[in-house]
Amino acid sequence: MHLRYSTSLAALLALLNAGAMAATNTTVSTAGLQSTQCVASTASNDLYPTKSKVKYATGFSIAYHNTYKVLENRSTNNTYVLYQCGSTKPSVKNVSAFIPVPVNSSAAWATTAAIFLEALGVQNTVKNLGTAPSLVSACLQELLKDVIEPFNDSNSTDTDHQEQKNDVVFNMPGGQDTNTTNTVYSTEYLESSALGRSEWIKFFGAFFNAEERxxxxxxxxxxxxxxxxxxxxxxxxxxxxxxxxxxxxxxxxxxxxxxxxxxxxxxxxxxxxxxxxxxxxxxxxxxxxxxxxxxxxxxxxxxxxxxxxxxxxxxxxxxxxxxxxxxxxxxxxxxxxxxxxxxxxxxxxxxxxxxxxxxxxxxxxxxxxxxxxxxxxxxxxxxxxxxxxxxxxxxxxxxxxxxxxxxxxxxxxxxxxxxxxxxxxxxxxxxxxxxxxxxxxxxxxxxxxxxxxxxxxxxxxxxxxxxxxxxxxxxxxxxxxxxxxxxxxx
Structure with missing residues (x-):
């Protein structure tokens, strides 16, 4: 797990230069996903019949409403409103980011975040990853060849541009990320139990309407x-x-x-x-x-x-x-x-x-x-x-x-x-x-x-x-x- 790094530290990482992302024709299963389509702005019915309930984790909470979810990172005091694409943006105060769901493009700076996304089977949405050479996952390595583009954090302008292309960027607090409109902090590493750490899969799943998975x-x-x-x-x-x-x-x-x-x-x-x-x-x-x-x-x-x-x-x-x-x-x-x-x-x-x-x-x-x-x-x-x-x-x-x-x-x-x-x-x-x-x-x-x-x-x-x-x-x-x-x- 790691933050977006400074240029000096990035030099140590020698990130891979995968070039432009290649288009793929792979068909990805939607089983276990709900509300995969955008809705009319007048939608008011419950779009999320399958909900996640937190059992062990103390660092986050999820509250469901008919057309949106309120996701709170209690460790960082950040609140994220995830609302169904097409629906009216809800009126919620003190929100760190409003993010339409399900997200179609995502990025992760931390290796643990990347693994949660892979465990959910939503790596087809991942466009950028940090510390690419450090990833051990065989299939993420394969995707990094020509599908997923490593973050170029040796150039902050390039990195900003990469981040802005995504619906959500999963990061850790304390990084140098300036794109706060789509940045979401994950702090699973602060949980006091092993099961609490693993339960953060529900946190990530909420962004993809992947509660069932x-x-x-x-x-x-x-x-x-x-x-x-x-x-x-x-x-x-x-x-x-x-x-x-x-x-x-x-x-x-x-x-x-x-x-x-x-x-x-x-x-x-x-x-x-x-x-x-x-x-x-x-x-x-x-x-x-x-x-x-x-x-x-x-x-x-x-x-x-x-x-x-x-x-x-x-x-x-x-x-x-x-x-x-x-x-x-x-x-x-x-x-x-x-x-x-x-x-x-x-x-x-x-x-x-x-x-x-x-x-x-x-x-x-x-x-x-x-x-x-x-x-x-x-x-x-x-x-x-x-x-x-x-x-x-x-x-x-x-x-x-x-x-x-x-x-x-x-x-x-x-x-x-x-x-x-x-x-x-x-x-x-x-x-x-x-x-x-x-x-x-x-x-x-x-x-x-x-x-x-x-x-x-x-x-x-x-x-x-x-x-x-x-x-x-x-x-x-x-x-x-x-x-x-x-x-x-x-």
Whole structure:
């Protein structure tokens, strides 16, 4: 996920120049769409019999009227009125944008927004996408060859012109977008639960009158998620390993040449770790705890069983240990080192290093939960679990590179990568397994680590330094795709 970037940062991205969009004769299904035609200005009947109701998400709301909808982004205090094309524009005060629906042309700056559109099967409306090289979706890559035009954000005039051609432009707050008449902010990354993030498909669906599709996709995700959570609680309540989400930022000009180490405990991570039959490492610092030394950082990881590294750099296991301050792993008294349970969510990548972690996991919470259960309990299925996004760095798991050649139907709805929970026979945790040999049993609460104020850096300037470090990292082209959203979650 990312904003419309400055020229200097855009240079790092090396956006593809796809040229003019090519016309296509592909017939796209209208199944699951309602009110696809414009109406007379006198229309007054209920045009939206199929409605979306928000169940988990707290960042947006939808209110339906006969010929229009009022969509509110509660995180940004923006209100959008979506009125049926042809009908009279409703009289609503304090509106950020009036947008006729269903929209025929759309654009997205964030990778997550693009994936929601693909999950809805409305990518035939997408005319422009941001950070094109970072997209991992095979079919969006295929469309970017000659159908979808990448945003040219190295030239603000060109970008403005591109945006103005669309009925709606999905962006993130804080960007440099000046075309407010068709800009819509999406903030799914601020949701406090994984299901809340996935429910934003209903937000996007409203612009295409695709409520039926959005409800169907989300209901399937919700049902599957609840099944995974229930089974994990039943099988693993007595053996819950401790998971820490960590990262390292080396000294650069962007952080005053001062390295820092970080433990993340965003709310959605709390929920999904618990639902996966594991425990979360918490600290008594602020939402994101940045440590000023590797020694302090490692003290916090003393009783951790599994580390999930989210550093904005790419490296092998030996480099991670070095960056974390572990000179000799054989002498290190850490369960996660002894058992080799160090993961990174970078298994799926684009050829330029873009991470699939910033795409489908947001839309498909059930697949994310399934994958995290596989991290916490690797033998939860009889034949062993094959991860979707997580890669065991200690075991040198390979990276899977997705290219346009992997696309079979570029206009098909994005397939949920989760397995059907009802068909999976969970294997109970066995304390004698080597995977659990160092796990403290019969503990269900999160692990709390009381940090010393002298050990941490948690002021606003450090977060700004983290953002600057990200912008200058060697993987900027791939990681900018989720940088700001990740910082908001850390």
């Amino acid at each position: 959005a409800n169907k996709v989300f209901d399937s995700v919700d049902t599957n998620y609840q099944c995974f959570s229930t089974k994990a609680e039943k099988e693993y309540n007595d053996i819950r390993p401790v998971i820490a989400w960590t990262s390292y930022a080396g000294p650069t000009q962007y952080n005053n040449n001062t390295a820092y180490w970080q433990v993340s405990f965003a709310n959605y991570k709390y929920d999904i770790v618990r639902d996966a039959g594991a425990r979360m490492l918490n600290t008594t610092g602020k939402q994101s705890t940045m440590f000023s030394s590797s020694q302090a950082f490692l003290r916090a990881l003393r009783e951790v069983d599994i580390v999930i590294d989210e550093s904005f750099v790419s490296y092998n296991y030996s480099t991670l240990l070095k960056n974390y301050g572990i000179a000799d792993p054989k002498q290190a008294n850490y369960s996660w080192v002894a058992t080799g349970r160090v993961f990174r969510p970078d298994r799926i990548q684009s050829t330029s290093g873009g991470l699939g972690w910033f795409e489908a996991p947001v839309a498909f919470a059930d697949a994310l939960l399934q994958d995290l259960i596989g991290v916490a309990h690797p033998r939860f299925v009889k034949d062993g679990y094959k991860h979707i996004w997580f890669r065991n760095l200690a075991k040198s798991d390979p990276v899977t590179v997705v290219t346009a050649s992997n696309c079979t139907d570029m206009y098909a709805s994005r397939t949920n990568p989760a397995g059907s929970c009802s068909l999976i026979d969970f294997q109970s945790a066995n304390p004698s397994d080597s995977d659990y040999s160092d796990v403290e049993q019969s503990r269900t609460h999160d692990l709390i680590y009381d940090v010393s104020k002298s050990e941490v850096i948690n002021d606003d300037s450090s977060k700004q330094s983290a953002a600057a470090h990200l912008a200058g990292s060697t993987l900027a082209a791939s990681l900018v795709a989720g940088a700001l959203s990740m910082l908001a979650l850390l």
